[in-house]
Amino acid sequence: MHRVRVRVVEDALDANNTIARANxxxxxxxxxxxxxxxxxxxxxxTTLLERTLGGLSVRAGVLEGDVQGSLDADRLxxxxxxxVQLNTGNGFxxxxxxxxxxxxxxxxALPLEDIxxxxxxxxxxxxxxxxxxxxxxxxxxxxxxxxxxDKPLKYPLMFRACSLVVVNKLDLLPYVDFDMERFxxxxxxxxxxxxxxxxxxxxxxGVEELREWLERVPARIPA
Amino acid sequence: MHRVRVRVVEDALDANNTIARANxxxxxxxxxxxxxxxxxxxxxxTTLLERTLGGLSVRAGVLEGDVQGSLDADRLxxxxxxxVQLNTGNGFxxxxxxxxxxxxxxxxALPLEDIxxxxxxxxxxxxxxxxxxxxxxxxxxxxxxxxxxDKPLKYPLMFRACSLVVVNKLDLLPYVDFDMERFxxxxxxxxxxxxxxxxxxxxxxGVEELREWLERVPARIPA
Numbered sequence: 001m002h003r004v005r006v007r008v009v010e011d012a013l014d015a016n017n018t019i020a021r022a023n024x025x026x027x028x029x030x031x032x033x034x035x036x037x038x039x040x041x042x043x044x045x046t047t048l049l050e051r052t053l054g055g056l057s058v059r060a061g062v063l064e065g066d067v068q069g070s071l072d073a074d075r076l077x078x079x080x081x082x083x084v085q086l087n088t089g090n091g092f093x094x095x096x097x098x099x100x101x102x103x104x105x106x107x108x109a110l111p112l113e114d115i116x117x118x119x120x121x122x123x124x125x126x127x128x129x130x131x132x133x134x135x136x137x138x139x140x141x142x143x144x145x146x147x148x149x150d151k152p153l154k155y156p157l158m159f160r161a162c163s164l165v166v167v168n169k170l171d172l173l174p175y176v177d178f179d180m181e182r183f184x185x186x187x188x189x190x191x192x193x194x195x196x197x198x199x200x201x202x203x204x205x206g207v208e209e210l211r212e213w214l215e216r217v218p219a220r221i222p223a
Numbered sequence: 224m225h226r227v228r229v230r231v232v233e234d235a236l237d238a239n240n241t242i243a244r245a246n247x248x249x250x251x252x253x254x255x256x257x258x259x260x261x262x263x264x265x266x267x268x269t270t271l272l273e274r275t276l277g278g279l280s281v282r283a284g285v286l287e288g289d290v291q292g293s294l295d296a297d298r299l300x301x302x303x304x305x306x307v308q309l310n311t312g313n314g315f316x317x318x319x320x321x322x323x324x325x326x327x328x329x330x331x332a333l334p335l336e337d338i339x340x341x342x343x344x345x346x347x348x349x350x351x352x353x354x355x356x357x358x359x360x361x362x363x364x365x366x367x368x369x370x371x372x373d374k375p376l377k378y379p380l381m382f383r384a385c386s387l388v389v390v391n392k393l394d395l396l397p398y399v400d401f402d403m404e405r406f407x408x409x410x411x412x413x414x415x416x417x418x419x420x421x422x423x424x425x426x427x428x429g430v431e432e433l434r435e436w437l438e439r440v441p442a443r444i445p446a
Contacts, residue, residue: 041263041349041378042370067350067380071373094380096319096350124377125348126264127290127319146369146395147265150294154347155264157290157317172369175398177425202400 016132019100023107023135030112033218034120036098036134038158039142040151041124044168046072047201048142049119052211053079058218061115063106065098065123072121084109088123097128100135117214126155138162138217144169146176149183156190163195166210170200239355242323246330246358253335256441257343259321259357261381262365263374264347267391269295270424271365272342275434276302281441284338286329288321288346295344307332311346320351323358340437349378361385361440367392369399372406379413386418389433393423 027034039045053060053076061082064073068089076083086106088095095102103120110118120136122129130139141162143151146169152159159165165187167180180198187194197213199206250257262268269287276283276299284305287296291312299306309329311318318325326343333341343359345352353362364385366374369392375382382388388410390403403421410417420436422429 040265040347041374042367066377069376071376094350096348123350124263125319125350127317127346127348128351144265144369146367146392151264153292153294154289169369172395172398175395 016100019104020133020135023100023104026107026112027118027135027137032112032115032118034118034134034136034138035214035217036120036122036129036136036139037142038122038129038139038162039124040126040144040147043124043142043144043147044201045121045124045142046075048166048168048199048207048210049076049121050079051201051204051207052214053081053119055211056117057215058116059114060117060119060214061110063103063110063118063120065102065121067094067096067123082111082115095128096123096125097132098122098134099132103134117217119214126151126158130158130161138164140164140166142166142168143183144172145178145180145183146172148176149178149180149186152183152186152190159187159194160191162191164213165191165194165196167196167198168201170198170205171203239323242327243356243358246323246327249330249335250341250358250360255335255338255341257341257357257359257361258437258440259343259345259352259359259362260365261345261352261362261385262347263349263367263370266347266365266367266370267424268344268347268365269298271389271391271422271430271433272299272344273302274424274427274430275437276304276342278434279340280438281339282337283340283342283437284333286326286333286341286343288325288344290317290319290346305334305338318351319346319348320355321345321357322355326357340440342437349374349381353381353384361387363387363389365389365391366406368395368401368403368406371399372401372403372409375406375409375413382410382417383414385414387436388414388417388419390419390421391424393421393428394426 064085070085073085139162287308293308296308362385
């Protein structure tokens with residue numbers, strides 16, 4: 001009897017990864033580098049974008065992910081960059097994260113030919129966004145000092161899934177119980193050697209460093 | 224031909240609600256009032272429990288929900304109350320919320336006969352916890368002023384699903400861009416008339432009010 005061995009390639013069966021690769025192909029075809037920006041609610045993702053995107057030397061666009069509403073997209077309007085709002089509450093069941101198919105549904109609204117860098121601002125959540133690739137090149141995680149130094153230990157997958165951890169709201173350090181050394185120690189335990197930038201979107205401290213990091217993303221991606 | 228009309232009762236087909244009712248029956252049998260405590264990561268749920276549970280006039284217990292680890296349960300150990308850790312990472316796929324079945328799996332570890340009030344501290348998340356009843360009597364939502372005044376508009380389901388909104392970290396008000404009037408205006412837009420308590424777990428402001436609210440929960444529940 002002839003036996004055919006079927007090797008099940010788990011990754012290939014995952015619909016999300018299949019669609020993420022299709023997104024990736026579209027981004028590549030237009031030479032667009034893509035950042036998946038993740039954090040808990042209120043960590044300051046949008047304010048960081050307001051502060052960094054204006055002065056970028058590359059042409060940037062933003063895909064704003066939210067359960068509902070367009071508050072964040074509206075805030076970014078003054079930057080005069082292409083900004084597209086994607087709501088998981090419209091046809092996607094109010095999901096707590098973006099997935100590859102949602103991002104794909106937004107692609108026609110994005111002027112990929114006019115941008116070099118696309119920032120996808122994910123739904124504020126420290127669990128599920130890490131489980132869904134959307135076609136990004138890199139992931140950045142923003143963690144606010146107001147959230148506490150234990151977050152890497154409580155949500156390790158998020159902190160492991162990213163190439164850069166931005167520690168935001170440094171201006172609040174004198175007023176919260178947050179020991180930076182302990183935070184970095186916890187972070188190193190779950191993701192040894194991950195890059196970090198300490199900043200304050202409010203005072204502007206560290207924002208230039210983040211801007212330079214974003215400008216260097218294309219150079220980091222293997223051709 | 225004889226036709227039988229089957230009326231599909233959506234709620235009855237929902238496995239989570241079925242199990243939540245079974246939990247509810249067990250809680251009722253032991254006369255235990257149950258609070259589902261929800262918030263974004265780092266809003267201060269555990270610190271609030273540290274500050275309020277010690278001085279309660281009712282016998283309290285805590286079910287600590289986390290993706291992994293027992294940091295929060297360890298912090299509450301000094302209160303000498305029954306504390307049970309429930310990890311969604313162990314056998315529950317690392318879910319971003321507690322559901323009725325997870326809580327049910329923890330019931331044998333809970334001394335229901337020895338407590339009057341059970342606080343279930345949910346996973347830090349502003350989306351999915353609101354969609355899963357676990358058998359609770361009431362839900363409390365904690366929102367920190369560091370998260371920003373726009374949160375009720377961005378995560379309306381969470382703010383609608385609760386009986387009380389605790390606005391925490393009042394001590395940070397001078398250092399963050401948070402207009403309490405606007406927050407309360409947004410909150411009233413998504414959940415008109417919901418009760419609120421403004422407090423600071425760090426300074427103790429408003430903690431007594433929260434303690435009294437928790438002690439009054441049993442009286443609020445219809446017999």
